Amino acid sequence: MTSGRSAVAITFDGVCSLLETALKGAIRQRIVADASTSKDFRAALLGLRDSMRANGWKAGGRAINLQPAIETYDRLTRLDGFHVLHDWDGIADTVNEDTIPVDVLHYLIDKRGTEPPDRTALAILLDYYFLHVLAILCLRIWDEDDADAHLDRLNDLLSALQGPNGSGQPFVANAETLLLIATSHFELVERGYAKLMARVKTLNRAHQINIALPHTASIGSHLRFGFEATYGRDTVAMRSDNVADYPWLCFALVTVMREYGRLHDEGIQGPERERMVEGILNGLSPDARAFVGQPPASLSACEPDRVEFRDRFDRYRRDVLEEFERQRPSDHSYSPLSFFFNFSHNVLKGTVVDALLRGQAWTLAFNDLLTGLPRGEQGQPKAELAKTLMGYARSNPSPIGGRMMPVIVYDPASGREAFAVTMRKLRV
Numbered sequence: 001m002t003s004g005r006s007a008v009a010i011t012f013d014g015v016c017s018l019l020e021t022a023l024k025g026a027i028r029q030r031i032v033a034d035a036s037t038s039k040d041f042r043a044a045l046l047g048l049r050d051s052m053r054a055n056g057w058k059a060g061g062r063a064i065n066l067q068p069a070i071e072t073y074d075r076l077t078r079l080d081g082f083h084v085l086h087d088w089d090g091i092a093d094t095v096n097e098d099t100i101p102v103d104v105l106h107y108l109i110d111k112r113g114t115e116p117p118d119r120t121a122l123a124i125l126l127d128y129y130f131l132h133v134l135a136i137l138c139l140r141i142w143d144e145d146d147a148d149a150h151l152d153r154l155n156d157l158l159s160a161l162q163g164p165n166g167s168g169q170p171f172v173a174n175a176e177t178l179l180l181i182a183t184s185h186f187e188l189v190e191r192g193y194a195k196l197m198a199r200v201k202t203l204n205r206a207h208q209i210n211i212a213l214p215h216t217a218s219i220g221s222h223l224r225f226g227f228e229a230t231y232g233r234d235t236v237a238m239r240s241d242n243v244a245d246y247p248w249l250c251f252a253l254v255t256v257m258r259e260y261g262r263l264h265d266e267g268i269q270g271p272e273r274e275r276m277v278e279g280i281l282n283g284l285s286p287d288a289r290a291f292v293g294q295p296p297a298s299l300s301a302c303e304p305d306r307v308e309f310r311d312r313f314d315r316y317r318r319d320v321l322e323e324f325e326r327q328r329p330s331d332h333s334y335s336p337l338s339f340f341f342n343f344s345h346n347v348l349k350g351t352v353v354d355a356l357l358r359g360q361a362w363t364l365a366f367n368d369l370l371t372g373l374p375r376g377e378q379g380q381p382k383a384e385l386a387k388t389l390m391g392y393a394r395s396n397p398s399p400i401g402g403r404m405m406p407v408i409v410y411d412p413a414s415g416r417e418a419f420a421v422t423m424r425k426l427r428v
Contacts, residue, residue, distance in 0.1 A: 012144050015069040015137060016153050022057065022064050023130065023160040030059035032122045042113030044122060045105050052102050052129050066133060073136050076143075081192025081321055084136045087345075088186040089296060090398065101129040104349065108356050118359045121215055125169035128352050130161055131171050135182040136221045138175055142199045151175055151207055169361035171348060176210035180218055182346035193244040194301065197251055198382070205259075212255035213275065217285035217370035218335050218344045219249045223286035225340040225419055229400050235287060241294040246290065246298040247305075254309040261312055264319065274373060277323045280313075282370075284335055285418050288425040321426060327372070329415035334379030335372045338415025342398075342407040350389045350408060386410035
C-alpha cells in the first residue's frame, strides 16, 4: 500500500485500501500541517498542486501512490463517455488540461496567494481532491463482482473523508450522489448515459432510491434553468436538446414513485414519504406533461419506465396532488423549486470556492440544496448559501444563447410560478 507503480494491483479493493490509509488516519492532517509551514499561501498551494498532479502523497513516513489507479480509471471512464476529473472549457471548446481541484487551486492562488497559509482552506482543498478520487471510483464499481458492496465501501470512505480527520466541509450526503456529481459535466458526445443507467438498474433498491432522489431534484433544476435561460421557454427545444436527461429523469421518477407507492400502501407517513413526494414534484416541475401526457421523442428509449410511472401516478394522483400542496414554495422557507442551475458539479464547486475564499467550511452539503426538508430554521442557511452562489454567478456570467447570464439562480417567485404551472398541468 505504499509508493511504487507495482506496489498495488489495480483492483477496486486495492484502491479502496489505499484510500483508507489516506482518509481514516492522520495523514491528511499531517499533509496540511507540512504545507502550512510554507512562506506564504501560494507556496503552500503549489506544494499541494504537485501532489495533486502526481496523485501521490507523503506524510509521516507514509507514501500513497494513487497515480496508477487514477490513470487507469480515468482512461476507462473516458472510454465510457465521461470526463469525471476534468471540466469543459466552453470558450475554448475543449476539456481542461488540469483537473477540477487543480483549477480551483489556481483560482485560490490568484485570490489569496499573498496571504499566510490558511490551514482550513488547505484542508478543504485537500478533501475536495479526494472527493474527486471517490467520484471516479463510483463509476468503476461495476468493473468487478458485487457493485452493491463496492458502493457500500465507497459510502464508508466518504464518511471517513467527511469525518473528524478532515476539513469539516461536507460535500455530498452519500456515495450515490457522487454518481450525479461525476456525470453532470458537459459532454460533447453524450454516449455514456444509457450504458450507465443500465448499470444502475442492476443495483439494489436502496441504492437505486439514493441515486434517484438527487437526480429528480438536480435534473428538475437543470431543466428549469434551461427552459428559461437556454431555450427561451420553448419546451420543444428543451426536449430535443436533452435526449440524455429525459431518460434519466424518467428512471429517477419511476424509482421514487415505486417507493412512494410502497409507503402509501403500508400506511407509512412522515419524513421518508415526504422526501418521495418532494422528489416527484421536483422531477415533474420542468415538463410534467412529458411524463403524464403525450410523451416526447426524447423518452422513446424508456417507454416501459414512462408507462409505469404514469400508471402509478394515476393510481395515487389524488393523494399525491394533496401532498404536493405542502411543498408549495414561499418567501419564508427554502424550496428547491426556487433553485435553478446549469450543472450540479458547478453548485458543489461554487460552495467549495466560497468556503476556500472565506477560510471557513459550510455546514451544508450539495444534497441540502436539493430539498426543503426538514422545514423550519434549517432553511435559512440553505437560502443563504443559494443566494451566495447566485451572487458569484451574477459576478461571473456565462454566454448562453448570445447573452451573458448567471448559471445559478435562487428566486422564490420563480419557484412559486414553477409550482403553479406544474399543478395546473397535473390537474388537467
